[in-house]
Amino acid sequence: MEFPSSSSSSTRAPDDTVFYSIYPDSPTTTLQSLHLQILQTVSPFTADYIWQHQPFTLSLSIPPNPSCPCPSSSQLPHLHGHLRYGDNLDDEWFTVFLLFHVSRHFPSLSIRIWDSDGDFLLIEAAFHLPRWLNPDTSLHRVFLRSGHLHIIPKTRLPNPSLIDSLNFLTASAPESQASDPVQRAVENRIKDYPEQARRNMHKARVRVPASVAQVVRHEPFLVSLAVEGFYDRDVDSMKSAARMERFLERGSSEELARVSVKLSRAMYAQLVQQRFQAPKVYPEMPGRVDKEGYAEAELGMKIACGFEMMYQQRKRDGVEGKGTNWEVFRQSLEKSGYFQGLLPGSAEYQRLEQNAQEYYRNTSLHSRASDLMNAPVRRIDEILALPYSVDDFKAQEVPPSDDDSWLYNGEEELNSALMERQKEMELYDLKQKKKGKAKKDQDDGPSSASNADEFDPSDIAKSMRAFVHTLSSYKGAEAPEDRNKEVDLDVDQFMKDMESILKRPGEVADSNIEEGSSSDLDFDDSDESDMAESADEDNSDGEDDTFRQSYSDAMNEELKATTLQKSFVRANEQIPKHEGTSHAAEDMDEEFSPVDVDVNLVKSLLDSFSTQQGLPGPASNLLGLMGVQFPQDAKKGK
Known part of the structure; x- marks a missing residue:
């Protein structure tokens, strides 16, 4: 959202x-x-x-x-x-x-x-x-x-x-x-x-050039800009790191100092998870055999290169800010109209200026970090202008790095957060279902039992028959806005075609099919003409009837070995009270008996609705458009 x-x-x-x-x-x-x-x-x-x-x-x-x-x-x-x-x-x-x-x-x-x-x-x-x-x-x-x-x-x-x-x-x-x-x-x-903010901090022991150690000791906040410079490096900044002109004035002969730096967990991950080859001018680092020493030196090398990249990039692009000194602050006050157009030196001007100076002194204590991030190059130059050496850092005791298992074992925390969200979604869905059920109960009436009693299965057959026999437009069968009204759809021609092809028992096929009718079972025109010519030349009407009867008997004989006939309810059968497919009686006559179309229609729709398990589906959607409402299964869940 x-x-x-x-x-x-x-x-x-x-x-x-x-x-x-x-x-x-x-x-x-x-x-x-x-x-x-x-x-x-x-x-x-x-x-x-x-x-x-x-x-x-x-x-x-x-x-x-x-x-x-x-x-x-x-x-x-x-x-x-x-x-x-x-x-x-x-x-x-x-x-x-x-x-x-x-x-x-x-x-x-x-x-x-x-x-x-x-x-x-x-x-x-x-x-x-x-x-x-x-x-x-x-x-x-x-x-x-x-x-x-x-x-x-x-x-x-x-x-x-x-x-x-x-x-x-x-x-x-x-x-x-x-x-x-x-x-x-x-x-x-x-x-x-x-x-949580304190837990988000990670202290790491690193080995860096003395110049970097000097900057970190005076301004620990600048490490974030170093990490940013390293993580967002490009081709130009890589060239700066290859030379290390500002932080390795003596080149590879410079000795590394051990210090502790504070990073956010995100910064630490950004450094550790990236592979980076040390520049050729960088001092020699411990061998990989010394795992702890090598890890400290490698992390420190990335921080040192990040400082160099950030420093040179800002100088090259001219993005170094002025920071907030009194003169800059005073100029901003003048632009904002703080002095109200008063002449410098006037009593009122001096009063406003004195108030501004007091305000500046108070806010500068709190805005120091912001000024530092805005003008890091100037501050770095000021720090490195002070006297320092690697010996200044040898005597101090450096605590070991914090445990970084959180970097590799975060799957459990992630799964916990996802499960919490999943539970929240489930509670929301449950709440919505309860609201929907309450609304449905209110709309349906005081009791579901009464609704079930009012349900008449014959309405399904009547609604379907009315739906099929109504006339449709070129737009197709569309549900009306008022579902209680009859669907204005008529397919008389379609029904005639279907009856002529399927031919109910005892009925004679209508040989005069109107021109323009169509069916999925129509043959190609050439096939029809060929069959017609062949029939006129080789077969009489009697022979044709004999062939049809023989073909029908052979088909029925084939179907006897299958369960197809058991999947339909015949006119002389009753639908079992049990749910599921109806089984024909063992003593059912093997002769063909007509299928009860209405009973099979209702039974099939009820079976389809039962498999929906209360969810939207084709049966409920189709009959819902016709205004027919299925009753809920009162036995479900008991």
């Missing part, structure tokens, strides 16, 4: 990015103060977390803001942000947890969250949503507020704008709180956080 995002339909969000917007109830709320409070609230959870591509951030959106990811809120003062999670879906759900945490601590906030699938929280609760909620009706309806999921009801706001929904949440939030099953479905998805 896919739900639309709050962005315009013509603009599709990146497939691996989650977006969020935070709206205060009061437009007079100071966004700067709110921003700081939110960052302080979430920082205990994010301080040591290694994000796959981007850290959790929030930015001020002061209207007009055409760059806002949610165009419908570009004229509303709010906070917004986005986070690229890539292959690490845990980053997205950790973000959901953080936003739920914010909504609990700030009850006067309404929060929207979406990704390329739209309101993906509803996808998690798809089995419990009201029937009216679908991708066409979910726009501007899904919010987080006071630690709960809210869905704006359709009965109150048939086609809400964002402002309409925000006003409704402010005035009537209890009316929009989602049902308990929907709440539980979403809460179960994030119930293990923040512990």
